[in-house]
Amino acid sequence: MSTTNPSSDAPTTEGRFAGLRARFGGRSAGSPASAARARRRSKQRRRMTNVAGLMAALVLTGVGYSAIAPANAADDAATTQSSAEAAGQALYERSCISCHGSNLQGVQDRGPSLIGVGEASVYFQVHTGRMPLVRQEADAARKPPVFSDAEIEQLMAYVQANGGGPTLPSGDLREGDLAEGGELFRLNCASCHNFVGEGGALSSGKAAPSLEDANDMEIYAAMLTGPENMPVFGDNQLTPEEKRSIIDYVQTLKEQADPGGAGIGRAGPVSEGLVIWVVGIGALLFGIFWMGTKA
């Protein structure tokens, strides 16, 4: 009854989905152009709101910032490529150096070396607010980002210039096959992030985070760089097209309404059990008490 080959090594995965992709090829190419345009437009809108949200967060944190370090970020943003690296270095030396070292080489028991992690890793860690870290603990929680988009790009430029590493992709990150993305997600991601990206517990206080707040680029960067406990899904394991399919599936599922009513966390039997005992049995006990008073 297996629908796919149980073996999960890369060549088999490649070969198996080559056929799937060939079957889906026609429909993917023939999808209405207007839908694609609309998706790009909505993507632009999303990006705009993301930027707006970031700027708002920056204003809030800015007050505290200027008290400690009166550097002018707006001036830095308007400089050239090489000065972006310089600005990134300035940010790095202010906010990252204590754990990652003066030359990105890392500090024993505090932070890993950043040489060769690439801009993708910087984007994921800083854009999800995980870095700068609040404290050392089992894993870093997502929080509102500390840096603006412009500052993140400067940090990315600085880290990329020192050792290289994975870079961020461009283009539509949802350009993929939805159903294939689902199969790949269940095969590669669900064992930690759960069927629908709700996340799940790992050992010793670590956890695979929910993908609820993750944007396309963050998911892509996470697959590319394997942050924290996550394995790296390099382009040999999951091709860029397959990554885009997975992102398409995750984001489609998030936007999809629950046809059966309230989703109760899409967590399955545990929340259903809670509902039947609290709501179901609760309501019926109330009902029979009521009938008792009518005796």
Next chain:
Amino acid sequence: MATTITPNQPAPRISKAASEVDDRLIVAGPLRRTLNKVFPDHWSFLLGEIALYSFVILLLSGTFLTFYYDPSLSETEYEGIYAPLRGVEMSRAYESSLGISFDVRGGLLIRQIHHWAALLFVAAIVVHLLRIFFTGAFRKPRETNWGIGVVLLVLALAMGFTGYTLPDDLLSGTGLRIVSAIILSIPVVGTWVHWAVFDGDYVGDVILGRLYIVHVLILPAIILALIALHLLLLIKQKHTQFPGPGRTEHNVVGNRLFPAFAGKATALFFIVFGLCAGLAGLVQINPFWLWGPYNPAQVSAGSQPDWYIGFLDGSTRLFPAWDINLPGDYTIPALFWPTVVIAGAMFTLLALYPQIERKLTGDDASHHLLQRPRDVPVRTSIGAMALMFYGVLWLSGGNDLIADKFDISLNAMTWFGRIGCVVLPPIAYMVTYRICLGLQKHDREVLEHGIETGVIRRLPSGEFIEVHQPLGPVDEHGHGQLTYAGAPVPKRMNQVGGARRAVKGFFKPIEQPADVELEAQRERRGLAAAEADREVTSGRPSEGGRPSAGGRPQDPRD
């Protein structure tokens, strides 16, 4: 039915028809006896009925689902309406389940009614069982019916598991995989049993067809037969009742089956049905289109069974990985103990509990009057202990979700469960025992000294006393002479009519509070009216007797 026709009037057509039937089948006598059967009245006696009505809903909704479901494991490529799965290879079973949810008119609603009713069915059985246990309703002569009830519970679990497996989604397939492993873990016979059940290695291509027949034919037939037996025994042995005025071991005080009891039962059926339909319409259950088709290579975080199997999932999560390796390449896997052994031990103890208790107490008499849980502290504490053990296992079945949502270390949750399932039950026993004794003592105290009225009096000497209302005649020391008879003891003045009667209405008042007050004044009932007339006393004869007799006040506790 017997007809009551006055001779001079023409018989109504219905009476005539009834007479015709009775002439041939002779049903009037038995029917009259049945309809006149008296059932005692207590809200907790309706718990079993909830289970019965959920089962009726399950039969009706399940029949609808069989029209569209195909238990085939043959592979097919989905080309249906749900886009995120279009083009994915899946079994016919999963495809037809998707069809029920997305293509059949009303299919999703009926499927959700079926699943919610299933969860409710087992939950109601458990609550019913707890009521029977804690009130001692299983005692002689009802041990057989208790045993039937335990068998019904086990069958309901089997029913739930087989139904859970049928959609062949990734979640249920994971569950089936675990059951396959459990069967394999049984020493000596495990492999053979597995081969017999699955017709080969896991997963084979017959298992869904077999589980389907078990789910829609074999188990429902057995459950129906056992429910019938359960009810017949109930009617034959008569329902138990709580002790109270006029109630003895030799009578039954309550309402006749028709019309009072039948009316209530019908109302309860519609309440249960309304609840299932309401949940099904408002709350999504088992959205297996999100889980994806079953594939042995895939497994998701947070895979749980439905709630009633959760305690076994929990015991498996808690049990240490203690494989027993025997010489000659034989292994008893650790999985065997927390699943087969624990479940077997729990249900065996449960089924045999009436015999165990009879042996331990030496109580061989027949009992038709129920006991209040506080009056049997040992049994109540054993029940609390068992519930605590079950509760820890149950909680541990979802420990990864709890760890994730509440940001607790999963390892800490596991160790909490391991230590908790050993340490917490005895604590529950001791706490429950003390609570039972405390409640017993309070009952005796109220019977002896009367109800605390909350009225503080100052004596001419300057001393303050609290006035107590005796429940009955008192001796020369002012002590009540009623003995405890197993019935609830009134502990507040308004339970003995000391306050104004409550304004009628469950959700909102259906009468004017002002009218009730006027009525109370007219009847000159209650503490306020009594106080207007005379001083309230301790009730000692030396001080003038009970307050109603106008005794003088004095400290009632010396």
